[in-house]
Amino acid sequence: MADIAKLAKVSAITVSRALSTPDKVSEKARQRIANAITKTGYVPNRVAGSLASNRTRIIAAVVPTIDNSVYGSTLQGLSDVLRADGYHLMVCNSGVDPRGEETLLFTLLSHRPDGMFFHNVLHTDKTRRLLRAAKIPIVEAGDLPSRPIDMVVAYSNFDSAKAMTLYLGRKGYRRIGFVCNDIRTNPRARERRRGYLAALRALNLPQDPRIIYQTPLGFREGAEALSILTRNCPDIDAIFFSAELWAVGALLECQRRGWAVPGRIAIAGYDDHRIAPEVEPTLTSARVQRMKIGQLAAEMLLQRIRGEHVEHSVVDVGYEIFEGLSA
DSSP states (O other): OHHHHHHHTSOHHHHHHHHHOGGGSOHHHHHHHHHHHHHHTOOOOSSGGGOSSSOOOEEEEEESOSSOTHHHHHHHHHHHHHHHTTOEEEEEEOOSSHHHHHHHHHHHHHTOOSEEEESOOOOOHHHHHHHHHHTOOEEEOSSOOSSOSSEEEEOOHHHHHHHHHHHHHHTTOOSEEEEESOTTTOHHHHHHHHHHHHHHHHTTOOOOGGGEEEOOSSHHHHHHHHHHHHHHOTTOOEEEESSHHHHHHHHHHHHHHTOOTTTTOEEEEESOOTTGGGSSSOOEEEEOOHHHHHHHHHHHHHHHHTTOOOSOSEEEOOOEEEOOSOO
16 A cells, blocks of 8 residues: 555555545545556455455356356366365356456455456456456466466367367268357357358358357247248258257257257257256267366366466366267
8 A cells, every 4th residue: 555655646544545435535636546556456455454364265256147057067166176175166247348357356356365267268458467466376267368367277169169060061061050149249159150160161161141140148049049040041951059058949949840850950069068968869069078177277276375386277178079969
């Protein structure tokens, strides 16, 4: 706080007052203090007064949404390993906008977690500065970033989507549709779409915008995507849904219509959702070991907290093409 006061040309008491009762500080002083905080990466410590040590034994996990159950396996893996070592997991929903993550981060760091896990690799510059200034171990997941903040446990969305599309092409399908989230707000969807398009080029298949569809995640949305793509292109013979909820929704719609899968159309999914093994026919999909991601991330965080060397700071858990009966 003394550094902030010096930069802002105010007293340390004024800095403290600006953080606790900002209405008692002038607008000009508040702005100077805010600029100094941004420059230094300072975050107020909300828990220091109640701690007998420098450890809170809390790990913060930030996910884009708590409405998508695929994150549950990763969080469970994190929690299982951390709890066995006496640590607790704090889970937060950042939303898809990196600025939402930035706002959330300021609050999280004020509670001094011993480490953090992000199911996201796209961050604002301010978020990166805050995390580096925090000097705590960080694990990112969701993709393999070109600029890791610290440690990474993930897989390549591009490679896995390309492999799934190549698998369909080598099975003889020639009009392969693709369904994903909004690529403007979801970097993982953007990478999966890029992998899909790269596979089409490798297969010498045309890229047809009529059979590429972006939609929110859900069973109903998967059924609607099936309807739209088959209407747009009646000779479509396969659809790669880049999440299994969509794929299952499409399978249920095919059953409702009396369409044979894969006789009328082949369906492939992505991920390892709990419902996928229960559907008929079994779902062909690109599967990611999400539980393993959480377990490895927790082990790496604990190693760093204990001051131990982490042999591999970037771990690629890979993916598996599960050959079900739906394609």
